Amino acid sequence: MGLVLGGGTGLARADVSYELKASTTDTLVRGTVELEEQVAISVKGDRLRQEAKGGRTVVTRRGARYEKPGHRVTLEQPDRGRRYEINLDAGTYVEESYVAVRRQQEEALKAVEAALKVDPAAGPPALAVALERTGEHQTILGRECERVVLRASREVVLAAVRGGGPVQPAASRFSMTFDLCLAPDVPATRELRAVEERVGELTGERGALLERQLRVFGQRRDVLAVFELMHRLVEAEQRKLGGTALRWERTFVGPRREQPEAVLFRHRGEVTRIDDAALDASAFELPAGLTPEPRPAPAQP
8 A cells, every 4th residue: 555655644534545456577486476456445534445356377487377366355443453354255354453463573573683683773774765856747537747766776695595596696786666656645645644654553564663674674685575675665765755656667676597687576556546435334344244264273382
């Protein structure tokens, strides 16, 4: 959600919804994952609902290919301190409290910080992000937006990974480009961001826990950590610009096998509707007829 809307906070008061279409190509780990989605996000009061419909295509490193459709809903209820992750295809859901989400993140971070010997007193890593205001203007949904481009690069000596080939003594160069069209804010987008910010504060996805995550990503020496660090820091610069991104493309480039500059990740999106019409409160409650998703049995000592 933060990928679409810019910075700013406030108190949500109205009913607001928007829809977007997005496509992602991801080769960061193993094989290639392609995702096509239609996403609807809505806010009523201080509750948020996100519904995603789409299909995932996976091509393994050995060339096997399979496809899987998906229809999922996330319900955020800050007033109750709870989140529901609903799998509509399976008719199941997972319920989590924000307190439990924060506790799990803290426990996982504490273990990783100890393993990597991360200095908790050190400041979060920084990244130089260049901003280009192209002067180009477009019209989307009847609204004028300005095209801006954020660019950053980072050099990292990668650690050896199983099956990843010989260790390279030289640093690998990665770059990220975020090309987006920003429209001035309207009350509806401010309402949406207010709830997104509130949820982030409650779950630890913003604030002190996020800073600890950035330190961990900065200490790690794998491609996924480089991507996560650059993604979050470039996104922070985007939020400083304010406004609403109506169309965007994020590209992450780095070495892959024999290619020194391969596209490792590409995400494109466009907002297709923004509306402030009244919403049905029942859409923000857990639907009837679902069953709790089975939890794995705890490991035996």
